[in-house]
Amino acid sequence: MTSVAFVEPVTLIQGGLRLEPLALAHEAGLAAAAADGQLWRIRVTSVPGPGETRAYIEQALAMREAGSRFAFAVVDEATGRVLGSTSYHDIMPAVRRVEIGYTWYAKSVQRTHVNTTAKLLMMGHAFDTLQCHVVGWRTDNYNFASQRAIERLGAKKDGVIRGHALRRDATIRDTVMYSMRAGEWPEARAQLLYLLTRHNGT
Template sequence: MNFEKDLYLEDDHVLLRPIKPGDLEQLQPIALDADTWRWYVTRIANIQDLEEWAQAAFNDRRDHKRYPFVIVDKATGKLAASTAYGNISAFDKRLEIGWTWLGEDFRSTGLNRHCKFLLLSYAFDVLQYERVELKTDVLNIRSRKAILKIGATEEGTLRSHMLMHNGRRRDTIYYSILRPEWPAIKATIFTDLTFTCTQV
């Protein structure tokens, strides 16, 4: 994972590109929708929170902890929100896909499927990693179904794992896809999609 280069992942419907300071204006309406953060550990409640979220994203990339993207819907040219690679271990050849949030207009549209395909393709086909992890709140049924639909295997639940912004102790459910599983997943679940990547 080269944190020093800008990474662009795309197919016919979606472009994932590094977040830039100028993106915050477009992200603001999505970020300030309280429902966006229902299942998240943190929340963005105002413009200052959004600026702090962005600064944390920039810092994490600088420190090689997380590689954050914005999601661009190619049909409209609009930003749909954000996603990221994180918990990256080059030695172990594994990473996590997460930190994903979507605007209401882009939920249940298939856009998230395209995003996951791009991120999985780069992790397995380019980086040649062995394991991709995903996790969510055990109560987030929509997210759990979506993760299973992309071919991930449920691994188990970490009880009282994280503190939510509202004070609730979250149980976190983990999923994974392994490198030997990826060819079959790509040939069935994602058979209609193609992937390109550019680093500059």
């Protein structure tokens, strides 16, 4: 089994949100999403800046071809608007593990149901369809909003890898690692569904 075959092309839909395989056709929509809040100015993210969106997508497609990453465009079903992007990455078929990352959304949809719904879709596909044993996350040690969001999913903090990666400003970051095992997924799913129900007021 190769990682290319492990994560096959799929479109995931729920709650008015559609996660579809990232393609060059998403370039304009993705650039507009990044411009909503000028997200590339945040030093602890890797959002493409002006004029960088095509290269960003091409890199994601190359990583998909290599089997190490599968990127999605996050799309509003009703309007077709691209809201951001998220990916499976560090795909390890031999141990049935994927990580979820490269995640960012237009500022106008942050702190809404979008991230919770997207994570529910991706975690559900990873655990229920791909039969993953573990799903992981990693984030910058200074990206406290991301750490809180990951912890709200029910993931457990594994530790910190010091001096692990370069930021966009060429400083060296520590990386905070999280994970969830398959046995923890049912409770996490119930909590995510509860949060979405509260958001929808039902």
